[in-house]
Amino acid sequence: MTILRIALPIPKRQLFDYSYQGQTPELGCRVQVPFGSRTLVGVVWEIAEQSQWPENKLKAVIKLLDTQAVFNSTQLKLCQWLASYYKHPIGDVVQTALPVALRKGVANQQKLQQYWCLTEQATKLELSELKRAPKQQALIETLRHATMEKSQVNQDFGSATSKALLNKGLIELVEQSYEDGEPWSAQIKISEKPQANVQQALAISSIEAKLGEFGCFLLEGVTGSGKTEVYLQAIESVLLRGQQVLILVPEIGLTPQTVYRFKHRFGIQVGVLHSALTDNERLEVWQQSALGQLGLIIGTRSAIFTPMLKPGLLIVDEEHDSSYKQQDGLRYHARDLAVMRAHTENIPLVLGTATPALETLNNALSGKYQHLQLPVRAGDAAMARQQVFDIRQQPLEFGLAKGMLERVALHLKQGSQVMLFINRRGYAPALVCHSCGHVEQCHSCNKPFTLHKSLYKLQCHHCAAAKPIPKRCENCHSGELTSQGVGTEQLEQGLADYFPAYKSVRIDSDTTRGKNKLDDMLNKINNNEFQLLIGTQILSKGHHFPNVTLVIILDVDGALFSADYRAAEHLAQLITQLAGRAGRAEKPGEMWLQTHDPAHPLLQDLINNGYGHFARYALLERQQANLPPYSFQALFKAQALSARDAHEFLQQVADFFSGAEGVMCLGPIPALMEKRQGQYRMQLLLQSNQRGLLQQALNQHVGSVEALPLATKVRWSLDVDPQDFS
Numbered sequence: 001m002t003i004l005r006i007a008l009p010i011p012k013r014q015l016f017d018y019s020y021q022g023q024t025p026e027l028g029c030r031v032q033v034p035f036g037s038r039t040l041v042g043v044v045w046e047i048a049e050q051s052q053w054p055e056n057k058l059k060a061v062i063k064l065l066d067t068q069a070v071f072n073s074t075q076l077k078l079c080q081w082l083a084s085y086y087k088h089p090i091g092d093v094v095q096t097a098l099p100v101a102l103r104k105g106v107a108n109q110q111k112l113q114q115y116w117c118l119t120e121q122a123t124k125l126e127l128s129e130l131k132r133a134p135k136q137q138a139l140i141e142t143l144r145h146a147t148m149e150k151s152q153v154n155q156d157f158g159s160a161t162s163k164a165l166l167n168k169g170l171i172e173l174v175e176q177s178y179e180d181g182e183p184w185s186a187q188i189k190i191s192e193k194p195q196a197n198v199q200q201a202l203a204i205s206s207i208e209a210k211l212g213e214f215g216c217f218l219l220e221g222v223t224g225s226g227k228t229e230v231y232l233q234a235i236e237s238v239l240l241r242g243q244q245v246l247i248l249v250p251e252i253g254l255t256p257q258t259v260y261r262f263k264h265r266f267g268i269q270v271g272v273l274h275s276a277l278t279d280n281e282r283l284e285v286w287q288q289s290a291l292g293q294l295g296l297i298i299g300t301r302s303a304i305f306t307p308m309l310k311p312g313l314l315i316v317d318e319e320h321d322s323s324y325k326q327q328d329g330l331r332y333h334a335r336d337l338a339v340m341r342a343h344t345e346n347i348p349l350v351l352g353t354a355t356p357a358l359e360t361l362n363n364a365l366s367g368k369y370q371h372l373q374l375p376v377r378a379g380d381a382a383m384a385r386q387q388v389f390d391i392r393q394q395p396l397e398f399g400l401a402k403g404m405l406e407r408v409a410l411h412l413k414q415g416s417q418v419m420l421f422i423n424r425r426g427y428a429p430a431l432v433c434h435s436c437g438h439v440e441q442c443h444s445c446n447k448p449f450t451l452h453k454s455l456y457k458l459q460c461h462h463c464a465a466a467k468p469i470p471k472r473c474e475n476c477h478s479g480e481l482t483s484q485g486v487g488t489e490q491l492e493q494g495l496a497d498y499f500p501a502y503k504s505v506r507i508d509s510d511t512t513r514g515k516n517k518l519d520d521m522l523n524k525i526n527n528n529e530f531q532l533l534i535g536t537q538i539l540s541k542g543h544h545f546p547n548v549t550l551v552i553i554l555d556v557d558g559a560l561f562s563a564d565y566r567a568a569e570h571l572a573q574l575i576t577q578l579a580g581r582a583g584r585a586e587k588p589g590e591m592w593l594q595t596h597d598p599a600h601p602l603l604q605d606l607i608n609n610g611y612g613h614f615a616r617y618a619l620l621e622r623q624q625a626n627l628p629p630y631s632f633q634a635l636f637k638a639q640a641l642s643a644r645d646a647h648e649f650l651q652q653v654a655d656f657f658s659g660a661e662g663v664m665c666l667g668p669i670p671a672l673m674e675k676r677q678g679q680y681r682m683q684l685l686l687q688s689n690q691r692g693l694l695q696q697a698l699n700q701h702v703g704s705v706e707a708l709p710l711a712t713k714v715r716w717s718l719d720v721d722p723q724d725f726s
């Protein structure tokens with residue numbers, strides 16, 4: 001009899017022993033086991049001869065689900081590292097790393113692929129017979145060169161097209177295994193590309209020099225400097241060696257436009273991993289990548305777990321983006337995991353951005369990462385001019401000063417597009433009673449409701465609470481309710497009324513919900529169907545709009561005075577990325593920042609000296625204040641219906657750590673957002689000058705924390721290298 005030590009989806013920092021009769025399976029195979037009254041799917045993590053439990057207490061494995069491990073040795077190591085670094089239950093780490101379908105116990109067998117090909121009848125067809133159905137014509141034309149996978153046809157031509165041709169008897173489906181198809185390495189066809197400029201060429205050759213070994217690069221290139229072109233040319237070398245490339249992009253950056261750029265350059269299929277995939281689609285990409293059947297895989301955060309048979313290169317684009325840090329469950333940072341992965345697989349990693357995270361910049365400046373720089377824009381485009389606009393004592397119309405409206409008018413008249421950024425969606429961030437001053441608040445969060453006029457609702461942006469817009473004040477019953485502040489909805493409406501001859505589009509999470517909605521909007525913007533582009537963060541994420549020449553940021557003052565020490569860094573990144581959307585082609589661009597504090601040193605440094613200068617100075621400040629990356633943090637968070645329980649729990653946690661060597665304990669204190677969804681929220685911050693000491697203290701005490709009686713009464717979590725203190 002063998003003892004299998006299984007990682008189970010149970011929030012306990014331990015493995016579970018089961019007995020197994022039969023040939024010992026590989027580590028990383030899935031098994032089905034009984035757990036209490038349930039049956040769970042787990043992963044074989046260790047194999048032992050003996051258990052601490054007596055034999056008659058041990059339950060037996062119900063079924064071995066795999067003959068071959070679902071995790072390769074790299075993944076096993078990475079999961080181990082995640083569990084140990086983030087102090088997270090191994091079973092939950094394993095769950096996070098597995099595609100959902102495999103978690104549920106689905107067989108890890110690759111399905112046959114379905115391809116469309118032409119029928120006998122179609123080979124004799126005159127293409128002109130289909131001239132009224134251009135899509136069908138194009139598909140027939142394509143299939144004359146090669147068969148095409150069903151999902152690919154759906155993506156490129158739409159399923160209606162293939163259905164119509166099927167009905168006409170012109171195409172038919174054949175099934176084939178991937179292995180029988182032509183491998184991607186034989187399909188590579190490099191399309192035309194620009195000649196790299198000197199800095200690009202230097203970056204490309206530095207990366208190429210590291211192929212086949214570990215190396216970490218920071219590619220710091222100003223917006224529009226051609227970072228993507230550097231990726232593309234480096235990827236080309238990797239693909240030509242027959243090796244695979246995994247590219248991570250931020251959540252909102254993964255549009256069909258991005259994918260198209262990669263697909264088009266190499267002429268091969270690209271595996272795409274994003275949150276809108278079905279479980280089966282996700283599993284398919286995972287399997288194809290694991291078997292080496294895909295050359296290129298692009299995905300958001302969790303794509304970092306995708307196994308590769310022949311890994312060659314990892315890329316993390318917009319490495320500063322906060323979506324790379326998972327904010328619940330296993331709170332890992334995909335960028336840090338990428339470093340571990342590149343190290344384990346012995347391949348280079350490229351971190352690219354115009355606005356490096358201070359952590360990353362510090363690693364580059366200290367020589368830990370190789371620093372590649374692209375200081376100027378590619379082609380003929382110049383950087384946008386950046387300026388502040390003093391709005392003190394200025395009347396504002398829907399959030400805009402008169403001087404700004406004049407600039408907008410000027411740019412519109414010249415046939416350009418204008419982008420306006422505001423950090424709040426909805427019509428207005430508050431509804432206030434003009435008589436008594438009462439503000440409509442969400443009682444579960446103690447925060448003002450946001451007014452959404454188009455939805456006829458008040459919505460809480462911190463929980464899901466919503467209610468109809470009241471007619472009277474709930475405090476004094478006056479009917480004089482007015483909105484306060486400006487959101488995207490109001491700005492759009494104001495601009496549409498002010499500039500009736502131009503079309504506007506609003507891009508925020510309210511308007512982009514739904515499949516392909518964002519991509520549709522982006523395409524229309526690129527076709528110049530809209531001239532006024534209004535939106536939130538989504539607008540800042542790496543889009544290439546050649547006709548935008550003016551960018552206005554309505555209000556940065558809130559972020560200038562935030563209690564979060566990372567707020568300045570994030571604001572500087574946002575401003576720089578937004579400025580980077582202007583003047584990307586021939587026409588020069590300009591960016592304006594509306595502010596009540598035009599002399600603020602951060603703003604002045606940023607617009608006069610650029611992000612690079614700001615960031616180096618910000619690092620000095622962090623060093624003086626002994627903040628990350630010069631110190632290391634871990635954050636215990638607790639929330640409960642009673643503030644006292646949350647506080648008491650964290651106080652007990654603090655007691656464990658109070659004597660820990662080299663570790664400072666701050667708190668418990670209320671979170672920046674004290675109450676949310678009816679729960680009171682507290683936190684306890686641990687900080688040390690040495691990562692090792694902090695890790696050691698956590699190792700020593702996390703088990704005791706878990707065992708505290710209050711630990712079952714409050715909801716608590718541990719966040720190592722926290723990014724979010726809200």
Ligand SMILES: Nc1ncnc2c1ncn2[C@@H]1O[C@H](COP(=O)(O)OP(=O)(O)OP(=O)(O)O)[C@@H](O)[C@H]1O
Pocket residue numbers: 194195196197200221222223224225226227228229230354378379542543544580
């Ligand atoms: N060497 C080059 N010669 C001419 N044009 C180039 C060159 N490299 C890149 N470009 C063009 O410059 C534009 C910007 O390049 P790219 O999108 O790669 O920049 P980026 O640094 O990734 O941009 P961002 O980070 O701002 O999104 C693109 O239209 C690209 O085709």
Ligand SMILES: [Zn+2]
Pocket residue numbers: 442443444445446460461462463464465677
């Ligand atoms: Zn709420």
